[in-house]
Amino acid sequence: MRIFFFLWFILYFLSAGAQQDSANTSLEEVVVIAQRIEQKDIWVPYSIKKISSQYFKERSPRTTPEALQGINGVFVQKTNHGGGSAFIRGLTGNQTLILIDGIRLNNSTFRYGPNQYLNTIDPYIVERIEVAKGTGSVQYGTDALGGVIHVITKDPVFAEDKATWHGTAITKLMTGDMEKTARGELGYTSKKMAFTGGVTYRDFGDLIGGDTTGKQSPSGYNEWAFNAKAKLLLNEKVQLTLSHQNVEQQHVPVYHKIVLENFALNEFDQQKRLLQYARLDINGNMQWVKKLEIIASRQQGIEGRESQKNGSAVVQKERDEINTIGLTVDVFSELSNTWNANTGIELYKDKIKSNRKDINTQNGLASGKRGLYPDDSKYGNYSLYSLHHIKHKKWVVDAGLRLNGFSIRLTDTSLGRVKINPSALVWNAALMYRIFQQHHFYLTYSTGYRAPNIDDMGSLGIVDFRYEVPTSNLHPEESANLELGYKFSSKKIKGDVALYRMQLNDLITRVKVDGKIINGYQVYRKENIEAAFIKGVEAELAWKMMKKIDINGSITYTYGKNITKDEPLRRIPPMHGRVMSTFRKNSWFTVAEFLFAAKQYRLAQGDKEDNRIPAGGTPGWKIVNLYAGNQWSCFHFNVGLQNIFNQDYRTHGSGINGVGRSAWLSATFNF
Secondary structure (H helix, E strand, C coil), X not given: CHHHHHHHHHHHHHHHHCCCCCCCCCCCCCEECCCCCCEEHHHCCCEEEEECHHHHHHHCCCCHHHHCCCCCCEEEECCCCCCCEEEECCECHHHCEXXXXXXXXXCCCCCCCCCCHHHHCCHHHEEEEEEEECCCHHHHCCCCCCEEEEEEECCCCCCCCCCEEEEEEEEEEEHHHCEEEEEEEEEEECCCEEEEEEEEXXXXXXXXXXXXXXXXXXXXXXXXXXXXXXXXXXECCEEEEEEEEEEEEECEECHHHHHHCXXXXXXXXXXXXXXXXXXXXXXXXXXXXXXXXXXXXXXXXXXXXXXXXXXXXEEEEEEEEEEEEEEEEEEEEECCCCEEEEEEEEEEEEEEEEEEEEEECCCCCEEEEECCCCCCEEEEEEEEEEXXXXXXXXXXXXXXXXXXXXXXXXXXXXXEEEEECCEEEEEEEEEEEEECCCEEEEEEEEEEEECCCHHHHHCCEEECCEEECCCCCCCCEEEEEEEEEEEEECCCEEEEEEEEEEEEEEEEEEEEEEEEEECCEEEEEEEEEEEEEEEEEEEEEEEECXXXXXXXXXXXXXXXXXXXXXXXXXXXXXXXXXXXXXXXXXXXXXXXXXXXXXXXXXXXXXXXXXXXXXXXXXXXXXXXXXXXXXXXXXXXXXEEEECCCCCCCCCCXXXXXXXXXXXXEEEEEEC
8 A cells, every 4th residue: 555655646746847737727618418409518507517538537437426426416325336326416216317328328117216227337438427407307308306417428530631440458456356447449530430349347346445344245246348339421411320338247246235134145147238329410501400310229228136035045036127219309400690499309118028036046946926027018208399598698598398208008916907198298497697708697497207117116026125016006206496506617717506496296205004014024115195395505616726736626515305204305415525636737647635425314214214324324424535647648547545544434325335545556558
């Protein structure tokens, strides 16, 4: 460990002594697509945050969820080492929408509360991540109650001159055998065709916590990932993109189940995600069709679960397979010099296969059982939307409307044949006013919804620490978010503040079935019975103190209340934030990062019953991380020192403690 400390200080002084300064002297504005069009964030009347490609290159985050740690307004919970669920405005799971290149990752089996699906995106293919908070249902459809996490993957680039081949090799090692990563990439570029593809193998050892926690076993797992993307310039106005992504994780333990719930075995095996899509971009000359984008996609999600209780001879094996086809057609129009619009349709259709086998390890006999979901369930999601953006002098007006219909079909032994067709009509409106060149004030009102899915209606079995039984006749959850914000941007200082209040109605929640116990677990079913509100404040400030030094600080406070039960809303994150200093000179950089979270003692009854949350609440914590590196043209290397003071900590609601004092080294070779 002393060697890594010494290396970091050597890098710091080398960077301080470099002769040539290539640092930017101003804070750049960020281009975002939260409105389904490219726009600088200073002109977007919503709360937006972005993780850049530079962040991924320098930090080498272990997983995609962990890349979001410290982002203002986002709180990352980890049920297990192979998980990572982002909270936005106090909501997560199926109440937060995840997109990949504009395509929905959320499907009809996404669970209420934290899940692990964001971790099925290989961080090495990510170009940037954009987070829209408090809005998204009008822009992208169901599930965006808290907001939207949009993951944009790397694009191959057309050549300006002659065709060339290029490649990249990446390796990363972490102390305590907590990570061994190897990745290879190969690309081809020409004036009309560009291609990139890669393979990643990752071996994650058991997570070693801080102070006296030590090794948390079993928590490690393995992962394979493969990606390929090609861009074809069919003519001056037509471009075709073809993409393939495949991630597979094996033997991912659910640590707290083994430690706290008397399991000898409890793991995800296999966890797999496959995405294939074709995108056609057509530039037009007409006012009403300035640009046409068509995306056809196919996704497959496979989740296997294996469990065995201590003292039991029976191993339970479950397997869910969700196949999704999707089609999006988006028309961008320039109706005038100050008014443009996006209008389109989105169609998604899921088909679910679900089964279970109980295997007696003593005699080898296997018996088939009903899976977690009714087998051969079908879920259709169809919507029409229109978004309008007006920018005139000092004013920005943004408004939109979406009509969404659903077709849900399932057959269950207890419910029989169930057919429901819920629908939702949502809208948003925002007004922004610029004072001078730098100050922007905005007021936003966004309605949202989450339609009931197959997990709500058809789940049967152990979920978290409960036993769920199927239900029917559910209708969409609804939200209404009012936000007042301020954005400031100059050459040296950039900042924003957002105050919001979100009303939640007809929440689908688990309701205890009194007097009924199955396999030692209390039985619950879901109903639309609760109302709640969430309010909070988010603030961030970035300051270019000197040519070489940037200072950034942010803080988030969230307060949630369940009106129906007159108690705190479940899983609300504590106050948390980050202070970060970055030093850059020439190709060198060093970063010092301070992350903190206050104690969360406001607990709902469900929090008190959650064995992942300590009695009385989750203690507060403070950790310090250091990063440094150099990026030459053909060779990059980065080093990170995490949790330098070895604090033992756990993010609220997590099932495993955070990493203790540790170090990692990453090297990238370009050829």
